[in-house]
Amino acid sequence: MDxxxxxxxxxxxxxxxxxxxxxxxxxxxxxxxxxxxxxxGCGKTSLLxxxxxxxxxxxxxxxxxxxxINGKDILNTTDDITSIRKMMGLLAQRPYPLPMNIYNNxxxxxxxxxxxxxxxxxxxVEHYLRQVSLWxxxxxxxxxxxxxxxxxQQQRLCLARGLAVDPQIIxxxxxxxxxxPLSSQAIEEKFNELKENYSIVIxxxxxxxxxxxxxxxxxxxxxxxxEQGPADAFFENPKLxxxxxxxxxxxx
Amino acid sequence: MKKFLKAEExxxxxxxxxxxxxxxxxxxxxxxxxxxxxxxYLSWEMxxxxxxxxxxxxxxxxxxxxxxxxxYLSLGSTLLAFFVGLPVALMMNVHLVRYQRFVNxxxxxxxxxxxxxxxxxxxxxxxxxxxLGIRASLLAGIITVTIFIIPIMxxxxxxxxxxxxxxxxxxxLSLGSTxxEISYRVFFKQCIPGMVTAILLSFGRAAGxxxxxxxxxxxxxxIPTSIxxxxxxxxxxxxxxxxxxxxxxxxxxxxxxVVLFGIILVISLLTRxxxxxxxxxxxxx
Numbered sequence: 001m002d003x004x005x006x007x008x009x010x011x012x013x014x015x016x017x018x019x020x021x022x023x024x025x026x027x028x029x030x031x032x033x034x035x036x037x038x039x040x041g042c043g044k045t046s047l048l049x050x051x052x053x054x055x056x057x058x059x060x061x062x063x064x065x066x067x068x069i070n071g072k073d074i075l076n077t078t079d080d081i082t083s084i085r086k087m088m089g090l091l092a093q094r095p096y097p098l099p100m101n102i103y104n105n106x107x108x109x110x111x112x113x114x115x116x117x118x119x120x121x122x123x124x125v126e127h128y129l130r131q132v133s134l135w136x137x138x139x140x141x142x143x144x145x146x147x148x149x150x151x152x153q154q155q156r157l158c159l160a161r162g163l164a165v166d167p168q169i170i171x172x173x174x175x176x177x178x179x180x181p182l183s184s185q186a187i188e189e190k191f192n193e194l195k196e197n198y199s200i201v202i203x204x205x206x207x208x209x210x211x212x213x214x215x216x217x218x219x220x221x222x223x224x225x226x227e228q229g230p231a232d233a234f235f236e237n238p239k240l241x242x243x244x245x246x247x248x249x250x251x252x
Numbered sequence: 253m254k255k256f257l258k259a260e261e262x263x264x265x266x267x268x269x270x271x272x273x274x275x276x277x278x279x280x281x282x283x284x285x286x287x288x289x290x291x292x293y294l295s296w297e298m299x300x301x302x303x304x305x306x307x308x309x310x311x312x313x314x315x316x317x318x319x320x321x322x323x324y325l326s327l328g329s330t331l332l333a334f335f336v337g338l339p340v341a342l343m344m345n346v347h348l349v350r351y352q353r354f355v356n357x358x359x360x361x362x363x364x365x366x367x368x369x370x371x372x373x374x375x376x377x378x379x380x381x382x383x384l385g386i387r388a389s390l391l392a393g394i395i396t397v398t399i400f401i402i403p404i405m406x407x408x409x410x411x412x413x414x415x416x417x418x419x420x421x422x423x424x425l426s427l428g429s430t431x432x433e434i435s436y437r438v439f440f441k442q443c444i445p446g447m448v449t450a451i452l453l454s455f456g457r458a459a460g461x462x463x464x465x466x467x468x469x470x471x472x473x474x475i476p477t478s479i480x481x482x483x484x485x486x487x488x489x490x491x492x493x494x495x496x497x498x499x500x501x502x503x504x505x506x507x508x509x510v511v512l513f514g515i516i517l518v519i520s521l522l523t524r525x526x527x528x529x530x531x532x533x534x535x536x537x
Contacts, residue, residue: 052426054422054425054426056350057349057350057418057421057422057425058350059350059351059352059353082425082428082429082430083428085425085426085427085428086427086428088426089426089427090422090423090426092419092422092423094419096417096419096420096422096423096535097535098420098423098424098437098438098441099420099438099441099442099533099534099535100441100533101533108427108429108437109427109428112427112428112429112430112433113428145532145533145534146533146535147533147534147535158423161427162426162427165427165428171426
């Protein structure tokens with residue numbers, strides 16, 4: 001494996017007394033698409049949320065272990081959490097555009113990360129909208145509310161918004177589950193382009209999507225990592241019986 | 253079995269119809285009786301002049317003093333309560349999401365404060381005045397009414413902010429925004445219609461309450477020119493006139509009530525027009 005972007009070791013997550021993640025050890029390679037695969041309720045979304053510490057919002061969440069990003073531990077640190085989160089863009093199951101117009105949705109991230117003059121801002125907004133192939137669709141109505149867009153467009157807008165804070169990593173939590181097939185395809189294509197420059201982590205329970213996208217796979221079941229490795233080896237030649245069964249669709 | 257289900261359906265439908273009609277009728281009767289008794293006695297003189305010597309015996313003059321007093325008092329206290337309440341409501345829903353139990357405790361306390369009768373706030377305001385050495389004045393009235401409507405303001409805003417989806421908070425956090433940025437740039441904008449409701453609710457309470465201003469704002473026939481002077485209020489004017497033996501004066505009480513309706517209507521329409529501009533950006537779920 002090449003350079004590891006995120007290194008997770010001995011990670012345990014508890015909600016109250018319930019243990020959600022059990023002794024997770026996993027590595028996420030740089031500038032590749034890593035797919036976290038597994039049936040519903042196996043803890044894959046929780047694992048993703050640990051990476052940008054959204055688990056902090058949960059009243060009873062407790063984390064032990066280490067998550068190293070670029071070799072720096074983000075769990076046991078006194079660093080400002082907002083600067084850690086800025087390294088990662090998040091794409092949720094359904095788009096949550098900010099309650100502003102299309103232009104400001106992108107400009108929001110740019111503004112909070114530093115002052116910028118108007119011309120520069122316009123240029124950056126256009127750049128990021130082009131990056132998700134949304135520019136031609138919205139360039140005449142940048143001042144319209146973001147909610148006026150279709151849900152597929154909203155999801156691409158959210159992707160652009162995430163890119164605008166200049167992250168190194170993109171976290172995507174079942175990013176196509178609310179979208180129609182065409183919009184899903186558009187998002188998947190974007191991921192394939194973006195992996196040139198970003199390390200991408202996608203959570204999905206769709207086996208075919210995992211096959212299409214993955215360079216690296218982490219297979220989870222019941223809060224544990226069962227098997228992980230490069231995609232080709234994982235799909236063609238799974239080592240464990242459980243993985244084989246899952247890949248054949250024997251359990252969900 | 254099927255017959256029973258059908259009967260149940262009809263029963264509840266009739267029940268709903270009856271209660272809707274009941275509420276509608278009561279509302280209609282209140283508005284109707286006030287307007288019927290008051291409107292014929294409402295004159296330009298009444299809303300443009302302060303009471304002259306014989307006003308309370310049915311002679312000329314008006315209630316401009318009470319109109320102005322009510323507007324000053326309600327606007328002042330609503331504004332104050334808004335600026336105190338907004339940070340609290342945002343704090344409860346953005347900063348303290350992790351501490352749900354604590355926030356629910358605050359909600360309970362606010363609900364209790366909401367339930368306390370306004371005369372108690374009036375009495376509290378009065379002791380506060382004595383302690384601070386302020387006389388019955390617009391200032392004392394505004395302070396008392398502000399304390400009285402703050403719980404209403406906060407809880408109404410809190411209910412509005414509670415409807416903002418968790419995903420929006422997470423999305424904004426992932427962009428690396430601080431909690432304060434989220435509060436004022438995202439959550440406030442998302443909940444503007446609810447904020448407007450909160451303001452209206454508080455304004456209505458402030459404009460319509462007698463007991464809290466009875467001791468604190470006092471009553472005067474003059475229009476207050478500074479916050480240290482006492483101020484008349486419409487509800488008190490209504491109360492005084494309604495207890496008069498002269499029928500002319502009693503009718504003027506109803507006319508004053510029509511004016512109070514009018515003020516609240518104008519404020520409602522204004523705030524709705526202003527907030528309508530911001531509504532379009534809101535995300536719906």
